Amino acid sequence: MAKIFSKDDVASHAKGDSPWIIIDEDVYDVSKFQDEHPGGKKILQRVAGKDASKQFWKYHNEGILKKYKAQLQVGSLDTKKVEASAPTPEPTPAPAKAESTPAAPSEFTPAATASPQDPYGELIPFADPSWYQGYASPYFNESHAALREEVRTWVEAELEPYVTEWDEAREVPAHIYKQMGERGYLAGLLGVHYPVSHTDNRVKAVPPERWDLFHEMLLMDEISRAGSGGLVWNLVGGYGIGCPPLVKFGKKPLVDRILPGILAGDKRICLAITEPDAGSDVANLGCEAKLTEDGKHYIVNGEKKWITNGIYADYFTTAVRTGEDGMNGLSVLLIEREAGGVSTRKMDCQGVWSSGTTYVTFEDVKVPVENLIGKHNQGFKVIMTNFNHERIGIVIQCARFSRVCYEESMKYAHKRKTFGKRLVDHPVIRMKLANMARQIEATYNWLENMIFQCQCMEETEAMLKLGGAIAGLKAQSTQCFEYCAREASQIFGGLSYSRGGQGAKIERLYRDVRAYAIPGGSEEIMLDLSIRQSLRVHGMFGMKL
Structure with missing residues (x-):
């Protein structure tokens, strides 16, 4: 149980070898951190024994607090309200099946009742998909909600606090990729059924027989909340596009020999x-x-x-x-x-x-x-069949990165003041936020529809019918991402031009924009392909012009 302190208790640690500070009513002992502080000891000593919330948030983002909270926090103020944590929804046991395989595409049935899930997250409008915020959805049920909680907890504890450090080092530690295998996440990112015969690892929140494309979408979406294309590509990039062709088209002896080591996180592809x-x-x-x-x-x-x-x-x-x-x-x-x-x-x-x-x-x-x-x-067929899965992955990431830009901007606009008013009180800033939100929601809802169509179609049919639409959606998502990154940069101003600090996510994501607009098919080629392919397919359907 967390220790409780009064402000006088904290003030007694204003001098000496054990300075304490207050950030958002939590108490931190920074004595062992003084030599590590990038700004030097004096900055910490000036706020020792005091509430340093305003100074902290002026220069830092949430990732810094998450990174050091566990090792530095010693308790909270007696004025802090204790929030009752909502119980984590238990996944409903799936009906027993003879084999651990998903329903055939034609048998897929969405959540027919479309009952809304409990509100989840910080509830900032448009910062999460609407089904996170108490709105009904035909696509997501309690198993998706359970997976969301599982992945977000992992991302916030193990990934987000270290993203900037890994980005600067140009590498993600190997044990993080290994965790992807151990947690069963690699096995769930293949765009096919959960490969139970090639791995003993399982996703805790979702039985393999219930795993569907919306679980895969949700998994990639939540990892993308860390706000780093480099991180997502390290964990999912090569694997998510290199492994599906092996699974779908490789000969059984080859798959049996190669796949288990990959799914375990011991080998990479x-x-x-x-x-x-x-x-x-x-x-x-x-x-x-x-x-x-x-x-x-x-x-x-x-x-x-x-x-x-x-x-x-x-x-x-x-x-x-x-x-x-x-x-x-x-x-x-x-x-x-x-x-x-x-x-x-x-x-x-x-x-x-x-x-x-x-x-x-x-x-x-x-x-x-x-x-x-x-x-x-x-x-060529193997390559073309794989493109839908690759491009959908890019869309998922771009949609979430756009939300990260929007969410960071919304939070910053509520605390930064100019000309005597918060940024959010200026109509021009609200206009930027509104335009970001409308593009995000348009992109995301098209994405949900494409995932649903892929879920309902056999793969060759999906490649034929959806190739054009997915190409168009890929271009839509990357242009949405670029727009949101630019507008977020304008809202943050100089903070988004410096690496690290409050604008770290925006600066990093702005650098990542071109890595999404070009790979997987450049925007120009995608838009041209979307019309050519769609006209060809609808001509086969009997289109009349």
């Missing part, structure tokens, strides 16, 4: 498609794979560029040219680093610093034909 001279123009890739005379191996030579997680990867899901020019000469191979001939060099990019963006070179790499993913010279 990435997707290697983009080359120095070929990005969105996938059909013109040049990395070459030639069959040996005995037909037992491919010999791979070529280069790949901007490969997320490549520096850490044990496996590379690689697009290679095995035949004629164009889309009909492509295959996909799982290349194993330990085969030799694979070299990787980390790239220094504008944003997503901790993602491990990599330049990869393959020199006479010997790959068994058993490592072919899909069929020989039919890899």
Whole structure:
């Protein structure tokens, strides 16, 4: 039980070797922190024995408090009200099934009653999806609410306080990725059923037979609340686009050999498609794979560029040219680093610093034909099928990053004063917040609809019918993110131009914007594709013009 102190108790620690300070009615012993404080001892000594809330929030964000609270807080003031914590909803036991597989797409039934979940979070309007705030939703039920609580607790304790530190170091500690495996999160991010036969790890809040695409969406969304594209790409990026082709199109012996180590968080995988001279123009890739005379191996030579997680990867899901020019000469191979001939060099990019963006070179790499993913010279289908999942992941992240920009701006606008008024009391600032909110909600509701359609369709049908719409949504989400990052930067002013401090998330996310607008298909190509593909599909439906 937390200790209770009066203001006089705190004041008695104004001098000497054990200075205490007050932040938001919590009491902190900063004696051991004095030498670590970036501003030096004197700043802490000036507020020793006093309420330092105003000074703290002037220079710091919530992440700093979360990072040091556990080791420095010694209690709270006797004036602080104790908030009764709401009980965590218990997931309803799922009906027993013979096998741990999801319902077939045609059997999917949304939450028909659309009963609202209990309000959750800080309830800042539009800072979370509406179903967090007591509004009814046909898509989310008590299992999603339980997962939300589980993931948010983990993110706030283990990720958010350290994001800035990891970003500056250009790396996320390996044990965090391992936790993703141990907590069952990696297994839930494949865009398919939960692979119970390849891992014993389970998501605590959701039985595997109940896992659906909205759980996957929610998991990625909550991790993105940390406000770092580099963090999300480190944990989800290479894995989330490199592993699904293996699971969906790999031969069973290959999957059985490779997948368990990946799902456990012991091995890492990435997707290697983009080359120095070929990005969105996938059909013109040049990395070459030639069959040996005995037909037992491919010999791979070529280069790949901007490969997320490549520096850490044990496996590379690689697009290679095995035949004629164009889309009909492509295959996909799982290349194993330990085969030799694979070299990787980390790239220094504008944003997503901790993602491990990599330049990869393959020199006479010997790959068994058993490592072919899909069929020989039919890899274009594997690549195209994977794009929907990749782009939906980008949309989820962009929607949440946009909310982070909005939420940080809303909080800052309520405490920063200019010309004698809070920022939020200026109509021009409210207009910025309103425009951010309307774009966020439009993007997010389109996202929910696309997730629902993917849930209801078989994958080939979804690739055909939804490819155009998802491409358009990808462009919508990245433009929304860029808009919100810019407007947040305007609201924060100079604080968003400096790394660290109150504007840390905004400065970092602004750097990450281009990493979302270009990869996965640039905005221009996505918008053109959205119309071309949609016209083609609706022509097949009998469109009349």
